[in-house]
Amino acid sequence: MRVLVVGSLPPPLSERARGLLAEVVRLRSEGNEVEILSPRANTVAHRHIAAPGAAGALEVALAARGFDEVVLQLEPGFPFAASAGRAGRAVGLGALATALKSCGLPVTLRLHSVHDLPGGPGGRAAEGLWALARRIEVGGEETLESLQAVLSPETAAKLALGLPPLQLGSGRRPETALVGGANLEDATALVRARSAADRSLITRGRGEGVAELPLGEWLPSPGAGVPFPGELQRQPRPSTPLARRAGRAVLHAADSASLTRPLARGLRVARTLARRY
C-alpha cells in the first residue's frame, strides 16, 4: 500500500517528531511504501509544503493522488499559522477537511498534544475534520481525555493512543589519544632567498628577462586568489532564459514590498505547484 504521511519529522528531535517517526517506521515495517510531505521546511521529508493555510491544504490534496491512504499530523503551524485568529483557524481547518474529503482516501489524523492545536480540539471547523477521519491517534492520556470531552460519541470511538515516540540513544563512550620527521630547511631557505630577489626585481621593474614581460598583469599580490589573466577556456555556463530571469527579478521586487508580498508569494506557490504536479 502507498501511504502519504503529512507531518514533520526531525529535526528537531521533539517528542512530536519522534512520535511521527515511530509511526513511519511501523508503516514501513508492515511493507507499506511511505512518502513524507512535511509542512515544516528543512525537516526530513520527500517533499515540503510550499505554503501554509488553504494553499497548503490544496497541496496535500494534489500530493495524495496515487496514494492509498493518508496519515496526517496536526501540529503548530499546520494547517493554520500559530498566530492565526479564529477566522484563520476556521479557514485552515475547513480547507484541509475539504481537501482530504476530495481525495476520497482513508485518513488517519494524529494529534500529539492538545496544545498542538491552538484554540483547542472543539469547534465546528475542527469537528468537520475529526468526522472524516477513519482513526484518530493521540500522543497521550491527557490529549485523549481532552478530545473525548469535545467529540461526539461516534467520533470519539475512533480515538486511540498512538505509538510512543521513537527512542533515540544518547549514551557516551570513553576517551583515548595518539601519534607523534630531512634537509628541508636548506631547500626552503633557498626558495625564500630567491623569492626575495624576485620581488626586488619586480618592484624595480627590471632584471634579466623580467622587464619585458607583463608581470604586473601576471602576478597577483601575495596570497590573493587572482584568476589567471589569460583567456580562459571555460565551459559555457547554462544560460537562464531572459524571460525567466526577468520573472525572478519581478518576483524578488514584489516580495520586498509589503503591499505586493502576498501576490509574490501566491505566484511562487503556483509556480511550485505547477512544477510538481
Place this chain on the structure above:
Amino acid sequence: MTKVAFVAPRYGPRVIGGAEAQVRDMARGLARRGHEVEVLTTCAEDHHTWANSLPAGVESEQGVTIRRFETVPSSDPLLWASIERRMHAGERLSPADELSWVSGRLMVPELYLYLAETATQYDAIVYSPYLFWTTLYCLPLAPERSILVPCLHDEDYAYLDVVRAALAGAASIWFLSEPEHQLAHKLAPLPAHEVTGGGIHVPESYDPDGFRGRYDLERPFVLYAGRREGGKGWPEAMAGFGAALLRHALQLDLVTVGGGQADIPALLTGRVIDLGFLEDDEISNAFAAATAYLQPSKNESFSRTIMESWLAGTPVIANSAGAVVSWHCERSGGGILYGDEIELGECLRLVSEEPKVAAGLAASARDYVLSNYRWETVLDRMEAALERFG
C-alpha cells in the same frame, strides 16, 4: 568482530575526493579483517548536481554491502545560494538558515528512515565527511554508536552551530591529522576522540617510463591530482605555473589528472596537460614519473595525494596556507611550502634545476608515510577504537 555501517554522501569507484576515498578504503579494509561492513550512501556521483546516476538498492563489492538511496533535490536552490553568500560574507546564520543550507544541496529521506529502523543493528555507525546532510541529519538518530570522521577544514562551514552540535554529539571522533584535531578543539567540546590518521596503499611497483611513453610526455612535469576546482586551489595553481613559466623559462609541464573541468587557458595549451580520470595504478605511475607534486589546496584534512607522491619518491610543493599539508611537510621534510606565486615559481625552479635536492627531500618522506600511514597501521588504530563499540 563488529558490524559497522559507513554513512557517506557518495561512494563508488568513479567518485573522486580524499574523504570519499578514505571511506572506501576504511570500509574495504575493515571488511578484509572480518568485520561485517555496510555502506549507506546515495545514488549520486556528482557532488554539484547530486543527480541519481546509480540505481537504488543493494550491491556487494569487495566484501562490503552497499545500500544506495535516492537523493531528493533541494526545493529552493536560490535560497541555498543566498545563504552560502551570506555565510561567506561573515554573517551569522540563524538555526533555520543553517538547516536550509544543509538541506539545500541534497536530502536523502529514505536513508534517514532506513537508519531510524536499523541503527540498533549496527555496533558502530561511521559518518564522513562532516558537512553533508547524511552526517548532520542522520548522526542524531543513534548518537551512542556514532563515530564521526569529519575531515575538517578551517573554512566557514566548520563554524556552523549544526557542525558544532555534530562534533559534540557523536560518541567518538576519528581525526586524520593533528592540525585537524586542534581545529576541532576550537570548534566544539569534543567527546572521546583520537587521531587515527588516514591510510595509504603502498603500490608494489611503479612504471614511470611507461607512463611518460603512454601519454607522450616529453618534458619533465609537475603533477596535480584531484578535483580541478576553485576550492582546491586549481585556478591559482595554473596561474602560478604560468607566471613561473614566463619568469624562469622552466622546462616543466603541468600534468593534471582527476575530475572536474581543467579549464586550461589558451595561453597554457600544451604546457598544462589534462589526462582526465585515471585508474589508481596509473595515478601511482603518474606520481612516480613526476618531478614534483603540486598541492595548492588550503582545504585538506589529510591529503592522500601528498602521501602517494612521497611513497613514489616524488617531492611535494605545497601551499603554506594549508595547516594540515604544512604540518605533514614539516614533519616529513618532504615538501617545500610556498606563500605566494613568487615562491611557487621558485619552488618549481628548484625542483626543475636541482633534481637531486628534490629527490633527497622525497626519500625521507617515504619513510614518514610508511611508518605512520600504511593502511595496516591505521586499521590497527581503528580496530582498537572499535573494540569499545563491539
